Amino acid sequence: MKFSEQLEARYSEMLTHYPVKRSLLVPFLLYIQDEFGYVTDDSIEEIAKRLEISPLEVRNVISYYSMLRTKPSGKYNVQVCTNICCQLRGGEEMLGHVREKLGVKVNKEVTSDGIFSVEEVECIGACSWAPAMQVNYDFHENLTPEKIDQILDEYRQKAVQE
Amino acid sequence: MADVTQNATENVTLTVNGRTISAPKGTLLIEACKQHGIEIPAFCYYPGLSLQGACRMCLVEIEKMPKMQTACTTPIAEGMVVQTESEKVVQARKATLELLLANHPLDCPVCDAGGECELQDMTYKYGAGESKFIDIKSHRDEQQWSPIVFYDRPRCILCYRCVRVCGEGMDVWALGIQNRGQGSVIAPNKGDSLDCEECGMCIDICPVGALTSASYRYKTRPWEMTHVGTVCTHCGDGCVTTVGVRRSETGSEIVRCDNRDRSGINVDFLCIKGRYAYDFAANPERITTPLIKRDGKFVSATWSEAIELVAAKFRETLAASGPQSIGVIGSNRTTNEENYLLQKFARTVLGTNNIDHHRTADFPSFARAIAANKAQTASMSEVATAPAILLIGSDPTEQHPLLAWQIRTAVRRRSSRLYVVNANEIKLTRQASHIAKIAIGTEADFVSYLSGNTAAAANLGTAPEVLEKLRDALSAESGLIIVFGPELRGEAIDALVSYGSRIGAKFICLADYSNSRGAADMGLYPDLLPGYHAIAGSSRSALAWASKVPATPGFDLTRMLDGAASGAVQALWVVGSNPAARYPENTAFSRPFLVVQDMFLTETAQHADVFLPAAFAYEKAGTMTNTCGDLQRLKKASDVHGVKSDFEIIIRIAEKIGADVNELVPFRGHTFADAGQSRGAQSGEADRNAVFTEARGLASRTSPLDPLITLDEISKLVPGYAVSRLDLAAGNMQRTELVQIEPAGIPSHPEMVEPAGNALFTSGTLGRYSTTLNSVVEKHRNAIEPIEAD
Amino acid sequence: MANLVSHPDEVKVVSRRFGQGATNLDRYLELDGYKAVRKALEMGPDAIINEMKASNLRGRGGAGFPTGMKWSFVPKQSAKPKYVLCNGDESEPGTCKDRLIFEHDPHSVIEGAMIAAIAVGAHAAYIYIRGEYRYLLEIMQKAIADAYARGFCGKNIFGSGYDLEVYWHGGAGAYEVGEESALMESLEGKRGIPRIRPPFPAVVGLWGGPTVINNAETLASVPHIILMGGKQYAEIGVERNGGTRLFSLSGHVERPGVYELPLGFNLRKVIYEVGGGIANGHKLKAVVPGGSSVPCLKPEEIDVALDFDSMMKAGTMLGSGGIVVIDDHTCIVKFALRTIQFYRHESCGWCIPCREGTDWLSKSLRRFHAGAGVAQDIDNIRYLAENMLGRTFCPLGDAAAMPIIGFIKKFREEFEAHLDGRPCPFGQHAASALPVLSH
Known part of the structure; x- marks a missing residue:
């Protein structure tokens, strides 16, 4: 080791x-x-x-600790907040959109190409900029489905290039 | 958790439910209430373990506090006004129970804990019989963690007693808490299995049926059993184990052993052997009819046939070749009364001093050394409160689990100092304040060093400054208890006792089996009578019957075997011992007329001409003396048809030989009824009948089969054994002392000491017949990767 | 990076360096940085604590305990080392203010922690930042390194002869760790299970030493108080509630964001003026004024001053200053369900009422919201929550129970509207539900 x-x-x-x-x-x-x-x-x-x-x-x-895991996640772990402030501004719809786009159904599921995993998370401290998500440690806020598409596409490209 | 009440002198007065009570300053409210008969319920609180405040059952109202407080974490204060059963408190308890029951499987009708369950008891007391919840319970499948331990998460109420007793109590730390919230579980250290000492403490301490044992689970209902507290038959520590028995076709069946009787010297403790290694009793290989060998094969016989044959053969041998031609080998597991009777029979009826046993400690040397210093032996209980302990040799964790527990308790709860001197890195070094790792076999040199011979340090292979620090720290201790293993023998013991006496120390000499000390004290030696009177010495006259005893020492065990091989010993009587396993190469066993009393056809018994099936400790009454000299009463718990106690077998042989039984066992009258043995499993946990009759002097002493009559004789004649039968009947331990009249005359033979080499999961020959011990031994063997593959 | 907002009603104290590039140490120094700590060294412990008491600063984490008094509980003499611990485990739903402090003004937290350390005689301070805020931890790591590089931390700070180490520490995802004793456990490398109190941290804290634990915003306020004087700071706020607070405004308002307002500011004004009113032309239905843990207020109850005492009188709490605005298109049952699911997920599981209570509340509310509720459920849910209140090992149980009790008390008719198999009147069925935490 x-x-x-x-x-x-x-x-x-x-x-x-x-x-x-x-x-x-x-x-x-x-x-x-x-x-x-x-x-x-x-x-x-x-x-x-x-x-x-x-x-x-x-x-x-x-x-x-909820951030620690003993199994692999995707290269980019997409953590969508659905807690109250995000919920009020469409957090659940954003989670649904991410899941649909990436073709995953259950919590913490990893995409078949291993690039993404999608996790529903509790409040990440972006309440005033809801709805929000983190991809690994990066914050993405004031989300819309279009914005999500763009963000995920960028990550996918990054993963492919590496 | 520290013993907060330990040094308290000041009392605090408070009001609980309108009653004024007082207790030492620093006492926890829950304990103060308990002392005054006010019960505050709790799941997570457990005396002696760290505080949790987790179950919230002990919430009480305290005046001037806005919120209810947990009685288990609140020290009492002067003028405190407490309500423990107010409407608010009762409602809180009820609500907590409702929540627990909401997810509890309620499989009480089949749960092991049903009838003994703290959750049931509290629900019974506080209501919550009606569930408000209609949602689906969370389920997790039951898991088996080891050959012993099963875990059922849905039943678990997460009181963390198991985690703490394993870690804080056992220093094993094999259980953890994982996940959080409703997902929380108790988790074993190897992911899905346990690597631990398999003591079962976690199972016994579980307030519900979440942790169950492989040996007991789904076997019976608690109320179908009779519970008898008796003394464990395995190591020399003398734990009280409560035997649960129920009637069966073969007499009665032991269904479990546990720690229900917390009044023993072991209080909360039992190891794997005390809890689970009773199963040899029902091993299919157990022999329950006498066997006589005919044409090289065993055939079943009746007891009268077998006894008559033995008596006839003994008579014949005596007549033809004299007393020197008979040898007797006694046991480390039979009772004091049986050992006493066996040697008295050998010496006064057979007229021989050819008697010995497997010696696992040099008690004669210890007796000689300690003789001049009365009350210098320490009891097992004293260890837990000793301010300092010096341990030389042995590995108590493996060989003396209760002693190890007592030592850990002293260190944990009283910050006592532990000094470990050992050739190996034993587990107890974790508790030690000073450690001297010495070269193998140099324990005596260490004692010599302690005694002032600094040159002896050269042999130890230990850094001089380590030794010096240890020696200096020791010399500053008061109230030291010195515990030593079989590594120390002969003159080294004299030197150690002489050193310790100068600093006011007390001593414990470690021997390996449940009644090793008793066998030594009762004179299973060719040259020592009960109480360490030398055969040839003048003090022997203290024993009323000693005039009949030959004045020359008999053969020790090795010489008996030599004699058997040469033909000098023509009859050999082996009671509850298996010398053939220790001397596998020795062919002597097949030569003489061999009588064996045992449970199984052991290596020795294979050679027997007559095999007499014997009862074991849990099937008989009597007393045993642990390695510290604590004498405790064995109560008959179970019964197996066909077998007889060694005591009865000896009496029956004596009677057939034509001896005066009344001289062997001075019973009154001439009835032959089985008075002492018959109460057995019906006696209950406290033998109320015995307490009553003893207290009033009404105890019948009408049968020669009542071993307690022999105890009377022992307490009259054996120095240091003047014990109170009333106290014994009440379940109390009695101290014995090593008091000799002629210490200088005690012969000792250090070379005859041969440690049993038992470990945590082995127990001599007996252990090999325990399925549970075997399964654990097997598991651990598999866990160790073989060094060489072939 | 989070957007900054601004409103004329704001009084910028803690936020005065936001957007000014103060993560750069030189810039921070230009903006009066590290002046307060030098002043504090000259003042000495008693004067600092007196100034803090005069400021009426109350803990910004949520409980609102007077900071000066908290510091004064630390024994002057101690056999064990004393510590200062900054609680930057901001996790209360509706609260995102500490994030801005760490992002824009990390040195103010360091400086505040140093002043606290000087006040209580501690020689080490730890700044604990929640695991999700990794970029903020990195900002803090750099800020500490910069401060060390100038000799502001470490041995003999500012030539005073006083040694003071400052360390960063990161979490790994646990709301419960925001509770101060659980925070210490976490910093000691353990599960975040709260400790039995008493003893309180001020007496027995980190590694057994006396420890002062303050929220990041509390500590960030300290240098300003030292510089402007406690009395002047107190005058910004109202009686017994000194100074300003960062309010995190979220939910259905036009202009969500973090605003620094004086204590005692009117809640209605926050929503309708500072926040620009309810978004999308909808109407206000309820507001959760102090982070998810507090009982909600109905529209007719929002003429209330945002200070600890007035909010208490109004039957709720100022809490962490997270104001969550809920419009009339929202299903309160669904909102309650999401609230309890959070507490269920974050309950440490140590004590029975919280562990089992949050689970059963969550189960019942989920079924209820899905249309399978029975009339008795409403009372049962309330009974359950009320029986958690005040009985749990730490305040998390109360935090879970209080909002639920509030929703049922104030919106019972909305719960009743879900009965008899009727679907949610808002058509909002729970789209997601967190599973049992497992690995």
């Missing part, structure tokens, strides 16, 4: 933040996820070993 140089650097830096090393667990798991696409079994073992806690403890923590 090897972390990239960048991730190792992040780890070393974060270690200096806290009097107790396990404290870096939550944000670091998200960095692990960024590197591998999800928190892999190997990385759970690795981080548990480094922090001197049990892998079970790590899994207990992972399963608590």
Whole structure:
């Protein structure tokens, strides 16, 4: 199990933040996820070993936080907010539109080409600019179906080019 | 959780439901109320485990607090005014129960916990019988996590007792909480399975039927069982286990063992063996009729045939070759009364000192060393409250699970210091404040080092500063308990006791089986009488019957086997022991006339000429002494048709030989009724009849088969065994002491000590007949990847 | 990046550097940056706390606890290190104000946290930012690094001899972590389960040390208070409610956005003047004035001052300052369902009333909204919610129960309109429903 140089650097830096090393667990798991696409079994073992806690403890923590996943998502995880403020301004319709466009039905489903996954999420803090979604960490706000089409097309193109 | 009440001296007075109560400052409200008979319900609160405040059942109204407060997290305060049963409180409890029941499967009619379920009990008390909910319950399939543990999420109320007892109590940390909200589950450490000590603590502590055991689930209803608290038959720690039995075609069947009786020295604790390793009792290989070997094959016999044959053979051998030609090997698992009777019979009826047992600790040396210092042995209970513990050798987690629990408890709840001196990295080092890893076999050198011989440090292979720090810290301790394993024997024990005495320490000498200490105390030695009187010494006259005992020591176990091989020993009587398994190469067993009393055709029993099927601990009454010297009463829980207790077998052989039974067991009168053994499973958890009769001096001592008559003799004649039968009958532990009159004269033979090498999932020969233990051993064997594939 | 809006009624204190490029440290310094912390070092702890008390600043996270008093609870002497923890786990539906602070003025949060640390004698401050706000975490990481590069943080800050470390920390998706004791658990690398209180964080907090926990907006207000003086800040607001607040205006208004208004500002004015009135020419049906956790107000109840005490009197709460405006084309049952689904998803599951209560409320409301409701449901839902109130391990249970009770009390007829198999009068069937959280 090897972390990239960048991730190792992040780890070393974060270690200096806290009097107790396990404290870096939550944000670091998200960095692990960024590197591998999800928190892999190997990385759970690795981080548990480094922090001197049990892998079970790590899994207990992972399963608590909604952003952390132990299975792959699409390359671009489209997270559509349907919470109250987005709902009032068409959030559910936007989710429906994304699902229809990408041909997925159930929550967290990954498209067959692996480029997208679609997740219905709780409030992402874009209430005044609703409806909104995040693609990975990027915010897209004041959505309309047309705007969504354009955004998703751009991501698809980016994925194809890479 | 710290023992908040420990150092409190100040009392606090408060008002609960209009009553004025007081309790030490720092006491939690729920505990203060309990002490005064006011019950506050709770699921998640469990004494001794960390506080959760999760179930909200213990909400109470406290004056001047706007919201109801959890009694389990609120320390009492002077002048506090509390309502624990107000309308508001009762409604809150009812609503919480309604919510729990909304998703609870309500499969109570088939649930293991039905009838013993805290959720049922609380619903019964607070109502919530009518459901307001019509939506579909969430379901998850039941999971099997190990050969022992099953988890049924829908039944789970998430009180987290299991998680805490596994982590905080057992230091195993195999259970976690995963997901959140309604999706929360208890999760095992290996994804879908458990890698743990399989103790079953999580199952017993579960207030509902969410965690169930493979051995008990769907077997019976709790009210169909009789519950008898008796002493576990496995290791030397002496846990009380409550045996649940019900009638069956073969007599009665043990359906489970659990920790229902929390009054034992083990309080909350039991390990896998105490809970689940009772199943050998019903192993199909168990023999329930006497067998006589004819033409090399066993044939069934009646008890009279078998006993008469044994008696005749013994008489014949005595007449032809004298007492030296008979050897007797006793057991580490039979009762004190049986051991006492066996050696008394061997010595006074057969007239031989050829008696021994499998020695797993050097008790004679310990007795000799401790003799001059009365009350220097520590009880098992004292360990949990000791301010400091020095552990030399052994691996209590594997070999003495209760001791390990007691040590952890002391460290966890009282911040006691633990000093570990061991050649291996044992698990308890996690609790240790000082660790000295020493070279294998240098435990005696360590003792020598402690005693001031700094040169001995050279042999230990331990950094000098580690040793120095440990030694200096130890010397500053008061109230130290020194626990040592079979690694220390002979003079090393003398040296250790001498060191410890200077700093006022107490001692525990570890032996491996349930009554190893009792076997030693009762004189299953060729050169020691009960109470460690040397055969040849002058103090033996304290034993009334000693005049009949030959003054020369008999053969020890090895010499008996040598004698059997050479023909010098012509009859060998093995009671509840399996020496052939320890000496597989030895052909001596097939030569003499061999009588074996056991449950199974063990390696030894295969060679027997007569096999007498014996009852085991849970099927008889008597007492056992744990490795610390705690004497506890065994109560007869179950019964299997055909078998007899070793006590009865000895008496029957004695009678047929023509001995005066009344001299062996001084019963009054001449009836031959089975008075002591018959109450058994009907006696209930507290033997009320016994308590009543003992208290009034009405106990009938009318049968030679009542082992408690022998206990009377033991308590009169054996030094340190003057115990109260009334206290015993009430279920209390009695301390015994190692008190000798002539300590200098106690012979010891350290070389004869051979540790059993049992681990958490093994228990000598007996363990091999336990399906449960085997399944766990198998699982763990498979979990270890083979080093070489072939 | 979120759009900035502006309205003449605004009083810009916390937002005065928004859109001014203040993420750049030099620019921040030009705009009076890091002056307050220098001043605070000269003032010393007692004077800072007195100034804070005079400011009548009350916690901007939602509970509205007086900040100066909170700081004064921290023991002067402590065997264990003391800490300051900035709560930037903004997750309350309807609230998106901290986001703007982190985006436009990260140094003000750092500076506020430093002043808090000086006031209580802490030598380390942590700035916790929710996981979804990754771009803000990156802005903060850079801001902290820049501040260190100038020697503003670390050893001997501003030559004062005072050592003060400032660290960033990120979350990974959990509303519950916004509760202060759960926030500490999360920062310690654990599941975000709240702690038993007492002891309160000011006495036993992070790693057992006394800890001050303040919302990001609260801390961002601190440098301004130190510079302008507590009394002057207090005068911006109303009695016992000092200063301004960032109100997140959302829902069916013409001009949603984050507006900084003095406390005590009239709610009707916010909706009809600042927000430009109800969008699409519709009429106001209800407003949820303090983030999703508070009881709603009906149109006839909105002549109320936006301060903690007046809102309490009006039977609701100022909460996190998230004002969600609902028009008359909206199904309240559906809105209630979406609200409870959120709490069901975010309940940590620790205690029974919250874990089971949010689940059953969610189940019942979903069936009810789908047209399978029975008359008894309405009372049952209310009974359920009322029996969660005040009985849960942390305030999340109350947050879930209060809005539901409010909707039933105030819009019972709309619930009744869903009965007898009648479809939703607004034709709004729940299009989506969150499944049980699982991995």
